[in-house]
Amino acid sequence: MTAVLAASGAPASFELPAGTGVEVEISGVSRSFGSVAALDDVSLAIEPGQIAVLLGPSGSGKTTLLRAVAGIETVDAGTIRLGERVLSRRGSTTSADRRDLGMVFQDYALWPHMTVRDNVAFALRRTRIPIADRRARVDEVLGRVGLGEHGPRYPNELSGGQQQRVALARAIVANPSLLLFDEPLSNLDADLRERMRVEISTLVRESGATAIYITHDQSEAFALADVIAVVEAGRIVQVGSPESIFSHPATPFVARFTGISGGSNGTLRHLGDGRAVVDVSGCELWVTLIGQAMPGERVDVIARATALAIVPDGTRVDEAVHGLVEGTVIDSAYRGAGYDHVVESSLGRLTGVRDAQSHPRGSRCMISVAVAATFAFGNNR
Numbered sequence: 471m472t473a474v475l476a477a478s479g480a481p482a483s484f485e486l487p488a489g490t491g492v493e494v495e496i497s498g499v500s501r502s503f504g505s506v507a508a509l510d511d512v513s514l515a516i517e518p519g520q521i522a523v524l525l526g527p528s529g530s531g532k533t534t535l536l537r538a539v540a541g542i543e544t545v546d547a548g549t550i551r552l553g554e555r556v557l558s559r560r561g562s563t564t565s566a567d568r569r570d571l572g573m574v575f576q577d578y579a580l581w582p583h584m585t586v587r588d589n590v591a592f593a594l595r596r597t598r599i600p601i602a603d604r605r606a607r608v609d610e611v612l613g614r615v616g617l618g619e620h621g622p623r624y625p626n627e628l629s630g631g632q633q634q635r636v637a638l639a640r641a642i643v644a645n646p647s648l649l650l651f652d653e654p655l656s657n658l659d660a661d662l663r664e665r666m667r668v669e670i671s672t673l674v675r676e677s678g679a680t681a682i683y684i685t686h687d688q689s690e691a692f693a694l695a696d697v698i699a700v701v702e703a704g705r706i707v708q709v710g711s712p713e714s715i716f717s718h719p720a721t722p723f724v725a726r727f728t729g730i731s732g733g734s735n736g737t738l739r740h741l742g743d744g745r746a747v748v749d750v751s752g753c754e755l756w757v758t759l760i761g762q763a764m765p766g767e768r769v770d771v772i773a774r775a776t777a778l779a780i781v782p783d784g785t786r787v788d789e790a791v792h793g794l795v796e797g798t799v800i801d802s803a804y805r806g807a808g809y810d811h812v813v814e815s816s817l818g819r820l821t822g823v824r825d826a827q828s829h830p831r832g833s834r835c836m837i838s839v840a841v842a843a844t845f846a847f848g849n850n851r
């Protein structure tokens with residue numbers, strides 16, 4: 471497969487043989503540390519070649535799950551199968567170096583006393599690639615990540631982004647069937663993070679490997695994933711495509727963790743087809759209903775920022791598509807393509823409310839609220 475590098479340095483082409491991604495099946499996995507249940511009956515199936523992102527807050531169990539898949543952590547219950555082989559079960563763990571995987575860590579984890587070339591070559595020590603061919607393979611992959619000239623250097627002579635590229639080269643050099651990423655971008659600044667995210671996505675997809683990637687950054691998760699698993703307190707609470715999680719978050723936690731503008735409590739008035747009318751502080755709105763609720767019940771109402779826009783007074787809307795709420799502008803911030811406002815409204819304090827023009831602090835405004843991106847959750851959610 472021919473690929474063109476997008477990293478720093480001159481563009482070049484390289485031939486990388488595509489590996490074959492492995493199917494990953496995690497079934498009923500639990501792992502406790504003392505009284506802390508880091509993983510509680512976790513199941514997840516990942517198809518060959520997919521990028522699965524584990525998205526969750528700090529302490530939710532993402533790293534423990536990734537380490538269990540890598541064979542660095544044992545499991546108390548359940549199984550982890552990679553392809554045909556069950557590699558983890560209670561009392562039995564196949565070690566990481568016999569799992570045909572590459573790993574990229576947040577802190578790069580490079581050997582400081584080895585050159586860049588030797589760090590990458592280290593991953594080939596157990597492969598069948600003839601020793602005489604290894605140097606060429608290492609240089610090819612270093613070129614692929616934009617570090618063709620950096621082989622003789624030591625890690626402390628490289629920037630953070632370059633060190634992470636070395637780690638990436640080391641992870642892919644042996645063409646593993648599974649790649650694991652433990653928050654690989656969190657030590658990089660915002661601009662570099664976005665570029666490296668694109669490079670990782672391109673490299674992983676070209677390699678053909680299956681990948682599991684953990685992050686607590688929802689925009690990174692949405693940009694990278696074929697499938698997202700949202701992790702909360704040791705459990706996977708929703709699995710789906712980025713689109714399905716965005717449009718149908720299973721719980722208020724998932725909605726909040728995947729980006730909201732604001733929300734409030736309301737009372738459900740009428741039920742429609744997957745939709746409902748809610749009364750929020752005296753204002754009636756059509757919303758998307760998640761789960762079950764009956765008229766008269768209290769519901770959590772949450773709006774994504776994409777649901778909201780400031781509209782001129784007197785705007786007429788189709789209530790089945792958009793509702794209207796009134797609010798007072800608290801703040802206005804210039805965002806290049808327009809302005810984001812913070813507005814106090816009957817739907818609570820809303821952030822990221824867009825308009826092409828700025829509205830002064832303290833002014834009244836009308837906000838249109840898209841039904842498709844505003845959710846009501848019944849009490850059972």
Ligand SMILES: Nc1ncnc2c1ncn2[C@@H]1O[C@H](COP(=O)(O)OP(=O)(O)OP(=O)(O)O)[C@@H](O)[C@H]1O
Pocket residue numbers: 503506507508526527528529530531532533534535686
């Ligand atoms: N070796 C350990 N000994 C004791 N407790 C642990 C150990 N490893 C993890 N834990 C606990 O298990 C829970 C899950 O931790 P884990 O590191 O998997 O979460 P995480 O979602 O990866 O968090 P972060 O994003 O902060 O890395 C936490 O409560 C953590 O304190």
